[in-house]
Amino acid sequence: MPSSASACAPAVSIIRAIACGALALLLLATPAWAAGDAARGRAIVTTRQKGLCLLCHSGPFPEERFQGNLAPSLAGAGRRWSAAELRARITDSQGLNPDSIMPSYGVSPALRDVAPAFRGKPILTEAEIEDVVAFLLTLTDAE
Numbered sequence: 001m002p003s004s005a006s007a008c009a010p011a012v013s014i015i016r017a018i019a020c021g022a023l024a025l026l027l028l029a030t031p032a033w034a035a036g037d038a039a040r041g042r043a044i045v046t047t048r049q050k051g052l053c054l055l056c057h058s059g060p061f062p063e064e065r066f067q068g069n070l071a072p073s074l075a076g077a078g079r080r081w082s083a084a085e086l087r088a089r090i091t092d093s094q095g096l097n098p099d100s101i102m103p104s105y106g107v108s109p110a111l112r113d114v115a116p117a118f119r120g121k122p123i124l125t126e127a128e129i130e131d132v133v134a135f136l137l138t139l140t141d142a143e
């Protein structure tokens with residue numbers, strides 16, 4: 001008598017094939033920047049503890065009372081710039097413009113008097129920068 005496991009085997013392999021096909025389609029349809037999470041990116045941009053982007057920038061953040069006017073508004077940044085351009089700007093703003101006051105968020109600084117927890121570390125990790133890029137790409141409306 002065939003065991004119930006071997007009777008189920010064809011059904012299991014069909015389900016596996018469907019699952020693998022769906023996963024492959026999902027991976028193929030996913031643009032490279034989708035690795036970042038836009039909701040996490042928004043939190044990094046608006047928080048004072050991490051990005052502090054709103055010290056200098058303003059943007060479509062109605063809940064934020066205090067926004068900066070030292071730098072262009074982030075509104076429409078996703079229309080003006082590609083993912084690669086945004087990534088380059090955030091990672092190494094001073095590499096693009098040595099006089100920029102915008103911090104190079106992805107570069108490990110050689111600072112002397114920085115708290116031990118931050119010594120030698122970039123402000124944002126690569127994954128956090130991807131989150132910020134994913135969020136900025138959603139800002140396609142002019143203010």
Ligand code: HEC
Pocket residue numbers: 044045051052053054055056057070071072073074077080086089090093097099100101102103105132136
């Ligand atoms: C200390 C001020 C300051 C902070 C903080 C800052 N920026 Fe900037 N940013 C600037 C300035 C100034 C520019 C204009 C170009 C330049 O001078 O480098 C700029 C340019 C940009 C641009 C291009 C703007 C455009 O459309 O022309 C983007 C996008 C951007 N910043 C994103 C960010 C993000 C995201 C953060 C936070 C993770 C951030 N910035 C934090 C000052 C700042």
